[in-house]
Amino acid sequence: MKLRRLASTDLADFQAYRHDPEVGRWQGWTPRPDAEALAFLEEMAAIPLFQPGRWTQLGIADEATGRLLGDIGIHLAADGRDAEFGFTLARGAQGRGIASAAVLAAIDMVFGQTPAERIHAQTDARNTACIRLLERLGARCVQRIVTEFRGEPCIEWRYELARRHR
Secondary structure (H helix, E strand, C coil): CEEEECCHHHHHHHHHHHCCHHHHCCCCCCCCCHHHHHHHHHHHHHCCCCCCCCEEEEEEECCCCCCEEEEEEEEECCCCCEEEEEEEECHHHCCCCHHHHHHHHHHHHHHHHCCCCEEEEEEECCCHHHHHHHHHCCCEEEEEEEEEECCEEEEEEEEEEECCCC
């Protein structure tokens, strides 16, 4: 697994997993038509990484082939002190440690390239795979959030990791 910039050549793989209802079940995004997805990929390929107040989307790619397996979004707060992340992985790439490796790599990038002191993720309480991953990586559950997701009431958990000072 490697993290890399998204590219217009990723369109077919991006659309394949983004249009899979099981992959998108717990995601805040919805599938887009090809033209919108291509514009998004091109935007993410060109923007500077980790701009305060903006999302950056990176590709999760197969180390050997470079083929897109998923993506990870990172939002640096406007003041740069906190960051949020979320990730998506194609169904065929799940269950092999790829998401854990990608999240760890993204966390290292955020703490290595920004002043962020904390990074967090929020997930639906029913998304047990994501919760297990976050807990395996040492994230602490810090908040229970009663909210609405796609028109239905739900509970989300907020997990945080703090920068480890040496």
